[in-house]
Amino acid sequence: MIQCLIVDDEPIALDILESYVRKTPFLELKGKCNGVLEALQQMQDQSIDLLFLDIQMPDVNGIEFSRTLNDKVKVIFTTAFEQYALEGFKVNALDYLLKPFNYQEFLKAAMKAKTWFDMVENKSSPSTAVTKDSILVNSEYKLVKIDLKDILYFEGLKDYVKIFTAGATRPVMSLMSLKTLEEQLPADQFMRVHRSYIVNLDKINTIERSAIHIEKASIPIADKYKDAFNDFLSRRFLR
The missing domain is CATH 2.40.50.1020 (LytTr DNA-binding domain)
Known part of the structure; x- marks a missing residue:
């Protein structure tokens, strides 16, 4: 199971992402946060593998926050602003979801995460x-x-x-x-x-x-x- 945290300052976005995570069998939701500061607190208390992370938030920009994470925590960005896509991939995001996105788009990004974690765990590339x-x-x-x-x-x-x-x-x-x-x-x-x-x-x-x-x-x-x-x-x- 991939331990996930959702970070978004929009309540509707949090609810949608929560529903998507809960219906995906290899994801386990460990919490949802309305900002980076709350996410930091939750990450101190539990082990997190994957963040579904909004970019434009009032406290700290999601991209800047991602630069502070260790290599074991991976990120899938979720944002309504397409201009952040290039910046997102520069910080080695697993994927970039442009709002509004449906479950099929979410699942495709989640599968990239699963492929990554399988690859690291097995020390090989199952998708080769x-x-x-x-x-x-x-x-x-x-x-x-x-x-x-x-x-x-x-x-x-x-x-x-x-x-x-x-x-x-x-x-x-x-x-x-x-x-x-x-x-x-x-x-x-x-x-x-x-x-x-x-x-x-x-x-x-x-x-x-x-x-x-x-x-x-x-x-x-x-x-x-x-x-x-x-x-x-x-x-x-x-x-």
Whole structure:
């Protein structure tokens, strides 16, 4: 169960949100507050996982309040003002509900929260899915679809994987296992060459000694994977 707190200075909005939370089986309502100061008091007395948080309130702005929260408390903003959407995502909100919203819209946002908490609890991404053409991953509290043909390589970093794509200024980062990812990727296109790297075989520019060069990146080939990589070279180029 995800422990929730509703924060809104409008009584009608509080009542609507309460009804939505109570009819959602994986959410547990721990309280509803008419402002940030009351929310702070309730959060001192009990553990809260998720806030449904209004933005424009008389005591403290919801976005500013969200910046004070620790990483374990996630936020779904609820507001009547569309101009706050970009600011909301800059502070890593799970979602942004624009009033008036119906239960279907609420449930969609709540499911994002469930996906996030499942992912953190299991140390993997249950929503990671690979098809013959694309991969769907959780990144920065949203689902991101990436075409396989655009991927240069994957880099494992503890519990995270960085996905480097052609033309992107920074990688997509997702909480998942490189081993699990390796099992899902098409073996004729991607290969594990190091404990920390999976490369797109079609993106290799040059091979030099024990390193693969893809664009500006130099990726080491570990001894454990050399035989499999050499077999790939033989099959593709030396027949």
